[in-house]
Amino acid sequence: MRRRVSGPFKAQQRIDMGTCVPAGATKQQRIDMGTCVSAGATKPVRAPDRSGFYLCCGISLQWVLFTQNTHCIHPRSNPMYPYAIAQVPRRSSRVKAMMTDGRHGGEALRNLVAFWVLGFVNNIGYVVMIAGAQEIAAGGVGLVYLFDIFPALLVKLSGPYWFQLVSYRQRTVAGAVWMLLSFLVVANGRHSLGQQLLGVAFSGLQSGMMEASFLAMSSFYASPVQCLTCWSSGTGLAGVGGYAWVAGLHVWGGLSFQATLELASVFPVLYVLVFLLVLDTSKLPPPRTCNYMPIPDASSQDAGVAVAVVAVEGTKDQLKLRKKELELEKTLAEEPPATELHDASTMGFRAKMNFIMTLGPYIIPLATVYLAEYTMQTGVWSAIGFPVESKEARASFYSSAGLAYQAGVFISRSSGVLFQATRPILYLMPALQVLLLVFFTLVAATHFWYNWSLLVVCFVVGLLGGGVYVNAYTLLSKEIAPSHVELALAAVSVGDTIGVMFADCAGLVLQGCLYSINNLPGASIDVTC
Missing domain, CATH: 1.20.1250.20 (MFS general substrate transporter like domains)
Incomplete structure (x- = not known):
């Protein structure tokens, strides 16, 4: 049964009541967005128990329902629609995020x-x-x-x-x-x-x-x-x-x-x-759970009466909300329908897994570039030295190569606001890193280029590795829906760790092979190549 929505509402009333209704919304739009506000709704009155909740009262009070620690969920995402109440996070972090692009x-x-x-x-x-x-x-x-x-x-x-x-x-x-x-x-x-x-x-x-x-x-x-x-x-x-x-x-x-x-x-x-x-930790949400609770259906005589219980920041944050009222109106007008307000933290296990499986375009480049560069560090660079027969020479090159690599990583990871890679470039950088792995393997095996100028190439390895790291995350933050960016960033971070895990294994084997080719003792694994 749809609830009657009538009468004009001021912008501040809509903010205080936690609704996401643009100024020019029609009656049907307000119904579809889960608005349950009577015509005579006034500004909220502070509850006496300091719970941080406000009662937005209409003509008469028939039912009060409130749930803490929930996020703003569009009613149509709830199977109990239209008997679900659109709720607002206790700290209103998602609303704040909407206030500024x-x-x-x-x-x-x-x-x-x-x-x-x-x-x-x-x-x-x-x-x-x-x-x-x-x-x-x-x-x-x-x-x-x-x-x-x-x-x-x-x-x-x-x-x-x-x-x-x-x-x-x-x-x-x-x-x-x-x-x-x-x-x-x-x-x-x-x-x-x-x-x-x-x-x-x-x-x-x-x-x-x-x-x-x-x-x-x-x-x-x-x-x-x-x-x-x-x-x-x-x-x-x-x-x-x-x-x-x-x-x-x-x-x-x-x-x-x-x-x-x-x-x-x-x-x-x-x-x-x-x-x-x-x-500034005020922007961060508390631990989040989400439960839907039904609202008892009202009789036809009382259909025009509705009560919404809404979580808000408290008196201190009310001033901030008032100052940003106009900005909120502009942002809401530019935002897509309220269906995108769904918080990814409320997704079930299967839904999260299905979403994470779609993040391959970001995870695979990270895993690939880390696999290549850490294979070089753990396996190939330890088999290079001038001369290679000298343990001290190999240790000296390994340390110098590591320093050059770290310098490249620092520079490229600091360039995120100066350069944003596109998808093709993001995929190109790991491919180049794999080619550099092949290059250093051939250098260690054949010595066709064997002098300290190799450190320049080690620096490039760091540039590529750091470039993929920062650009994968910044590109993701722009391409993924805002409601899912938090989950996506956490999930994609597994890519570099997977790459390092496989690189540790590959590096041991490749080191043993190169030590065998150069007739060097001391390999962790004896491999004949």
Whole structure:
């Protein structure tokens, strides 16, 4: 039974009542959009219990229904339509996101700084563990890579199905705790390989969960592209910073590896402080669940009476809503129908899986470029040296190649606001990276180009890798429907981790093959080529 909607409504009344009705909407449009407002509706009256809810009363009150922690769902997406009430998120984060077109507006400097620092700190723990792999397990460096990557892969694969149940604040605190545990457990487990590998696993959990979380979190800010670029730039510099931390304090500074890790405990503290004090967290939603509840049907005599209970920010945010009233009217007029207001966090398991399967155009380039570049790092570059017979020469080239690579990564990951790759270019860069893998393999096997100028090509490898990383995410944020960007960013982040996992295996085999060709001892796996 359709509810009667009549009478003119002021813009502020529509905002306070949580409706998404343009100024010139007809009666039928208001009905289709789930509006249940009587003709004499007035501005809301604050409920006395400080619950943050308001009662929008009509002629008489017959039924009151309210549900907390829900998102704005279009009634037609509910099988119980028209007996479902269109509800608004408690913190109105989606409404705020609509008030500013995040793809065209600028972002506050504090948020850009926060994303950069969070990206740097998030990845530096992972890099420190990799840089100290020889100290952790001299005869099993591959185990350190495995225990650092595999937990990250697990959390990224599963995250899209449970992230919405845990707030960003809670995830950040958990990530900081895991980072702190990783440093302390490894530092105090010098005589137990199992304990040290457990600490490495904590590092993998932290970096994997928080990378997916912060990438997704950028969708709530005014300019996701700028936030993603700052995050990517910070992660790019973390590669250099992590190695510099270990080299500066342990190798050159003379501190023990234990002391180096214990001093790194400052990073988890910085992690939390930046999130809480620098980043504008008011834009972020609370943990989200969504339940539909039926509204009892009214008799024909009372069909003109309806009550909507709506969640709003509270008195402080009312001023912000009033100031942005005109901007909201303009945005709503440009937005597609309200069916796109559906929040992807409320999707079921099968629906999410089907949606994630459509993200291959972003996941495959990430996985491919990381597979190629990490195969070079773990396998090919370790078999190059001038001369190749010298262990010290091979180690020198490997370190120099890694530094050139990290410099390229930092530069390209910082270019997201200057250059946006199209789909064809995004697909071209991984293909070029695979060609460079073939090139370096032939160099290591035949020595047809064998001098320090190869470092220029290593720099290009970093440019391609960092370019795919930042452009895949920024392109996604522009092409995916706004209601699904958060889920998509979290899901696509699994691509680089999958690539690294396969690269670790391929690199061991390729290293053994190249060592065999050059008659070098010490390969992790004996392969005859």
